Every structure is written in structure tokens, then in C-alpha cells.
Amino acid sequence: MNDYGVTGSTTGVEVLIKLHIEELWSGITAIDRYGEWSPECYYGAWLEEGARFEARNRFKDGFETYVTCTVTVMQAPHRFGWDVYGDEDxxxxxxxxxxxxxxDKTLVRQSFTHGPGNSGMRIGAVENPERAAEAIQGRLDQLAANMRSTLTAMESALRMPR
Known part of the structure; x- marks a missing residue:
């Protein structure tokens, strides 16, 4: 089945954050705080500390998703990554x-890569193949903007005493 370039599509940002690496690491791994910072993710909770977590996302059109994430890399304080699962394996x-x-600063690179599983991006590309490239790029651009917003909000929150 043609996925119109969805699988492997990627985007990312590089931002210099005015926090020590350990301070930023504490935020990046604070899954339960993502709802404070992200434009889409409104809830996160560890299922197994350092191994699996759940997340809930809400989009501008009101659509919501519930996903389970499996940590694939956790090398404190340098790399943290996870795979996102819906209803598939x-x-x-x-x-x-x-x-x-x-x-006293940390250079952070955040990236997103679409996998082979089913997603809203894939459904949109398959349903509207004539607009697939435009829709994919639009979503990747939106994800990059959301990354910047999340990192900016995270930096501000972590600089403030709780």
C-alpha cells in the first residue's frame, strides 16, 4: 500500500536553552508535566518509570488521541527517546x-520521525493522495512549531521556582 511518503517523514528543531543540562534533563523526563508545556499533549503519566508512559493529545479541531509510549533510549543526561503506539503492535x-x-546552557535537538504504524497523518494522506505531500509537510511544520513552543514553555517553567 502506498503511504505517500508518510513513513520516515521527519522534522526537528535545535534550540539553545538557558538551563544546565541536568535541569533540562529533569524537565524532558518529567512526563507528568508535558501538559503544562505542550500545545497538543495535555496529559502524560509513567506506567513503568523509565520504560513506558501514556499520553493524551488534543488537537485544534477537538480530536483527541490516547497513546502508549515505550522508551527506546534513556542515557542521562544526554538522550531520551520513545516510540509511540496506538492500537497496533x-x-x-x-x-x-x-x-x-x-x-550554563544546553543545546537541545528534538526530532520526530513517522513510523510505519497508523496515524492521522497516514489516514489523511491515503484519503487525499492528491494533497498528501502538502498535508504531510503541513503537519511536520506544525510539529516543529509545537516543539519550539514546548521547549520555550519548559525553559520558562524550569527557570521559575516551584
Whole structure:
């Protein structure tokens, strides 16, 4: 089946954050706080600390998703990544953070890669093949903007005393 370029489509951002690497690491791995920062993810909770978590997302049109994520890399304080699963046994996405110590700042690279599993992006591409490339790029651009928003909000929150 043609997936119109969905599988393997990727986007990412690189942002210099004004936090020590350990401070940023504490935020990136605070799954329960993602709802405070993300434009889409409104809930996250560990199912097995360091191994699996659940997340709930709400989109601008009101559509909601509930997913389970499996941590694929956790190398404190430099790399954290996970695969996202819906109802299938194959992931439909992979998210990852790479952190580089810059003294009192941290260079963070966040990336998203679409997997082979079923997702809204894939359904949209299959249902509207004539607009698939445009829709895929639009979603990737939206994800990159959301990454920047999330990192900015995370940085602000972690700089403030709780």
C-alpha cells in the first residue's frame, strides 16, 4: 500500500536553552508535566518509570488521541527517546531529544520521525493522495512549531521556582 511518503517523514528543531543540562534533563523526563508545556499533549503519566508512559493529545479541531509510549533510549543526561503506539503492535512515531552541555546552557535537538504504524497523518494522506505531500509537510511544520513552543514553555517553567 502506498503511504505517500508518510513513513520516515521527519522534522526537528535545535534550540539553545538557558538551563544546565541536568535541569533540562529533569524537565524532558518529567512526563507528568508535558501538559503544562505542550500545545497538543495535555496529559502524560509513567506506567513503568523509565520504560513506558501514556499520553493524551488534543488537537485544534477537538480530536483527541490516547497513546502508549515505550522508551527506546534513556542515557542521562544526554538522550531520551520513545516510540509511540496506538492500537497496533508497530509504532507510528519516534520522538527523541539529544542534549549537549554548553556550561550554563544546553543545546537541545528534538526530532520526530513517522513510523510505519497508523496515524492521522497516514489516514489523511491515503484519503487525499492528491494533497498528501502538502498535508504531510503541513503537519511536520506544525510539529516543529509545537516543539519550539514546548521547549520555550519548559525553559520558562524550569527557570521559575516551584
Amino acid at each position: 508497530v509504532p507510528f512515531a519516534h520522538w527523541e531529544y539529544e542534549l549537549q552541555d554548553q556550561g
